[in-house]
Amino acid sequence: MHEPLGRAARRSLNGAHAGEVGVMLPPFIDHHVHVELVDPDPIVALGIAAVVDLGASPSVVAARAARDGLPAVAFAGAFLTAVGGYPSDRPWRPEGSVRELAAVAGGDGDRRDHTALPDSIEAAVDEQHAFGASVVKVVLNADAGPVFDRATLEAVVTAAHARSLPVAVHAEGAGTASLAIEAGVDALVHTPWTERLDDELIARAAARQAWISTLAIHARDFGDSPELACAIDNLARFHAAGGRVLYGTDLGNGELPVGVNAVELALLERAGLEASDLVQALADPWPRAERGDWGLGGIATFVAGADPAVPGTSPTPLPDRLATARVVPADDLELL
Numbered sequence: 001m002h003e004p005l006g007r008a009a010r011r012s013l014n015g016a017h018a019g020e021v022g023v024m025l026p027p028f029i030d031h032h033v034h035v036e037l038v039d040p041d042p043i044v045a046l047g048i049a050a051v052v053d054l055g056a057s058p059s060v061v062a063a064r065a066a067r068d069g070l071p072a073v074a075f076a077g078a079f080l081t082a083v084g085g086y087p088s089d090r091p092w093r094p095e096g097s098v099r100e101l102a103a104v105a106g107g108d109g110d111r112r113d114h115t116a117l118p119d120s121i122e123a124a125v126d127e128q129h130a131f132g133a134s135v136v137k138v139v140l141n142a143d144a145g146p147v148f149d150r151a152t153l154e155a156v157v158t159a160a161h162a163r164s165l166p167v168a169v170h171a172e173g174a175g176t177a178s179l180a181i182e183a184g185v186d187a188l189v190h191t192p193w194t195e196r197l198d199d200e201l202i203a204r205a206a207a208r209q210a211w212i213s214t215l216a217i218h219a220r221d222f223g224d225s226p227e228l229a230c231a232i233d234n235l236a237r238f239h240a241a242g243g244r245v246l247y248g249t250d251l252g253n254g255e256l257p258v259g260v261n262a263v264e265l266a267l268l269e270r271a272g273l274e275a276s277d278l279v280q281a282l283a284d285p286w287p288r289a290e291r292g293d294w295g296l297g298g299i300a301t302f303v304a305g306a307d308p309a310v311p312g313t314s315p316t317p318l319p320d321r322l323a324t325a326r327v328v329p330a331d332d333l334e335l336l
């Protein structure tokens with residue numbers, strides 16, 4: 001349960017839907033997209049004011065983020081991965097979007113003294129930071145190639161944290177979520193779907209991590225399947241343990257509906273998130289520290305009708321109501 005973020009409001013008499021009564025909410029953010037793989041601009045008309053790009057050519061995404069107008073873009077820059085690791089061999093990867101990094105010496109999970117970090121890891125993190133990244137993206141896909149050992153992953157985390165950047169990991173395949181949690185990673189970019197995490201590991205994840213949901217891609221790729229059930233079970237226990245859940249769709253990964261995705265929200269409900277939790281997942285400022293850090297002070301979300309975070313006020317299912325959200329200038333709303 002989160003504190004409701006909504007305030008009753010009426011649309012101004014000058015614009016579209018003059019005088020319509022509803023709820024003003026903070027700007028909604030899709031916390032996992034790829035702007036090089038899909039044009040994000042159309043999502044603004046469908047309720048999303050900002051996006052977090054989690055893997056792109058740093059120069060391309062930095063240029064996109066510097067552009068005026070919506071959606072606002074925060075980004076990770078390049079995918080950091082092991083030599084030969086996913087997605088270095090994928091045809092869809094944009095030019096310059098993958099940095100393959102050699103393992104640090106003495107790996108195999110040994111705790112190391114990180115006072116002498118290998119230059120290549122610091123340089124790779126510095127490069128993303130110099131382009132303006134807000135987060136560092138690491139790929140650990142054990143089902144599709146080599147992954148960092150623990151010492152190397154810890155070196156990436158140390159280098160990122162030294163620049164006040166969180167680390168977000170794609171964990172796929174046996175042991176990768178555990179590796180990310182043990183190494184002090186701050187976020188998982190997909191709810192883990194390839195293996196069940198035990199309660200003890202979930203508790204540790206909930207204490208330190210944010211998880212980006214992306215349940216709808218699991219549903220799309222596998223249907224109502226063991227993989228989807230696994231993801232929902234992991235997320236349900238993560239949420240129940242107090243974990244920070246972020247709405248994210250992986251927009252750019254194949255065919256997905258544009259805008260606020262009602263399927264994603266319905267699957268989050270199946271994982272036990274209540275109305276106020278869904279709104280919080282959409283409005284969480286991650287990876288920026290504060291909502292105000294997005295520079296969206298003049299922007300709000302408007303949902304017509306009763307406050308969607310207050311249960312039982314509308315016969316329409318909550319995911320469908322939230323999918324009607326619109327991005328509006330805050331000035332066009334009069335608080336009631």
Ligand SMILES: [Zn+2]
Nearest residue numbers: 034054250253
């Ligand atoms: Zn992605």
